[in-house]
Amino acid sequence: MSEDKDTRGRRAAAFDVRLVIAALFVLYGVVCTLMGLFGTSAEEIDRAAGININLWSGVGMLVFSAAFTAWARLRPIVVPTETGTPET
Secondary structure (H helix, E strand, C coil), X not given: CHHHHHHHCEECCCCCHHHHHHHHHXXXXXXXXXXXXXXXXXXXXXXXXXXXXXXXXXXXXXXXHHHHHHHHHHCCCEECCCCCCCCC
């Protein structure tokens, strides 16, 4: 059983760059969504051809971050464990 564990390796969950990217997109997505809901005037929406750009870009960022998080959870990076002496 311990041999199987050594050949599989360890997950690199804390150091996975996909989770860092997802966290940044969550942060920016929440800010944009809140600005779209509470900080956008009717004049600004009219200047943007009737589209609340902050709201839609924020929702898009939140969906993107959910996709990155799902990708990192479903397909984790496996770091091989070193056993024995290194080859030279």
